[in-house]
Amino acid sequence: MSRATLNYLIDAATLLVLLGMVATGLILEFVLPPGSGGIRHAPDTLWTLARHDWGDVHFYAAITMAGFVALHLALHWNWAFTTTARLLTRGKSSASIEAWRRNAVGFGLLPAVLASFVLFVIVARTYVASPDSQEDEQAQAEYAEQADG
Incomplete structure (x- = not known):
């Protein structure tokens, strides 16, 4: 697999995870807002997942996103370092x-x-x-x- 193909796949996966994080964030904020867990009744659910479960999905998506960003930086390390060094050394x-x-x-x-x-x-x-x-x-x-x- 070429470096360009690998870079494209990592960037595409990063975008998909980002969209998933946005979707779960919207679910947590607007579909299952705080208080929808219910104290005296069963919690509200969306596709069999309660608010706490969606929070877990959101958290693991964030961890996955951090991993993909780290891979992206690793692929572009020389460029990132060179550009940073050039900016810092005027x-x-x-x-x-x-x-x-x-x-x-x-x-x-x-x-x-x-x-x-x-x-x-x-x-x-x-x-x-x-x-x-x-x-x-x-x-x-x-x-x-x-x-x-």
């Missing part, structure tokens, strides 16, 4: 940069990007607020009263 030639340095920078950036995502998740988890169990029970009782009244 037009000077980046031809003097050896291939092993370009690859070292790329392989060095990968763990840095992954580490930043891990750090983001760790920090975000520390800011998760969960209501006190007594407050949660009171809120559920108030909701039940409103639903009955």
Whole structure:
């Protein structure tokens, strides 16, 4: 398979995953909005999937999209590095940069990007607020009263 064919297939797959992410995002926002899961009744479903299930589909589509974008960048690494180097050095030639340095920078950036995502998740988890169990029970009782009244 030629490099051009491989590039086309990866780009086409990326587009399909992007369209899937847009579709699941629209489903989550407009078709099964927050609250459609139901506390006192079975959750609303679309094609046998509830809102939480569509969230899972959306998440795994995002992971797949990240993989395809990484493949796309890998295929265009020389161009991306050369263009970035030219922009950062104000037009000077980046031809003097050896291939092993370009690859070292790329392989060095990968763990840095992954580490930043891990750090983001760790920090975000520390800011998760969960209501006190007594407050949660009171809120559920108030909701039940409103639903009955």
